[in-house]
Amino acid sequence: xxxxxxxxxxxxxxxxxxxxxxxxxxxxxxxxxxxxxxxxxxxxxxxxxxxxxxxxxxxxxxxxxxxxxxxxxxxxxxxxxxxxxxxxxxxxxxxxxxxxxxxx
DNA sequence: CTTTTGACTGAGT
DNA sequence: AACTCAGCCAAAA
Numbered sequence: 001x002x003x004x005x006x007x008x009x010x011x012x013x014x015x016x017x018x019x020x021x022x023x024x025x026x027x028x029x030x031x032x033x034x035x036x037x038x039x040x041x042x043x044x045x046x047x048x049x050x051x052x053x054x055x056x057x058x059x060x061x062x063x064x065x066x067x068x069x070x071x072x073x074x075x076x077x078x079x080x081x082x083x084x085x086x087x088x089x090x091x092x093x094x095x096x097x098x099x100x101x102x103x104x
Numbered sequence: 105c106t107t108t109t110g111a112c113t114g115a116g117t
Numbered sequence: 118a119a120c121t122c123a124g125c126c127a128a129a130a
Contacts, residue, residue, distance in 0.1 A: 026112095026113095027111080027112055027113080028112075028113060031112090038112080039111095039113060040113090041112090042111080042112080043110065043111035044110070046111060047110090047111070057111085060111075062111090062113090063112075063113060063114085067111090068111040068112080069111070070111040071111060072111070079111095
């Protein structure tokens with residue numbers, strides 16, 4: 001019985017909840033961590049998030065250290081705001097500072 | 105049933 | 118640095 005994509009929702013959300021404060025994760029790393037190989041599927045799963053206050057989906061960023069354009073809960077600005085609250089800082093190009101150190 | 109659409113990535117130009 | 122393009126594959130149209 002092959003797994004469906006929806007079966008990966010809980011593993012991903014668990015992973016996000018378990019991320020230490022101040023840590024972020026890229027789509028590709030997140031995908032590999034839960035056994036997926038297509039990062040686009042992470043985006044699909046995050047869209048299923050009904051509790052953005054419980055599930056820190058704002059911690060998922062692009063592999064180049066910037067933010068995805070389609071963040072569902074208020075756009076890039078809102079996501080950046082939440083990340084700053086975690087102690088993450090951005091340069092003038094919207095790229096995360098110390099990206100390598102923040103990465104999970 | 106077929107086509108299009110993504111919260112993407114990595115390689116190539 | 119900016120821009121394509123193919124690969125990826127479940128969902129939605």
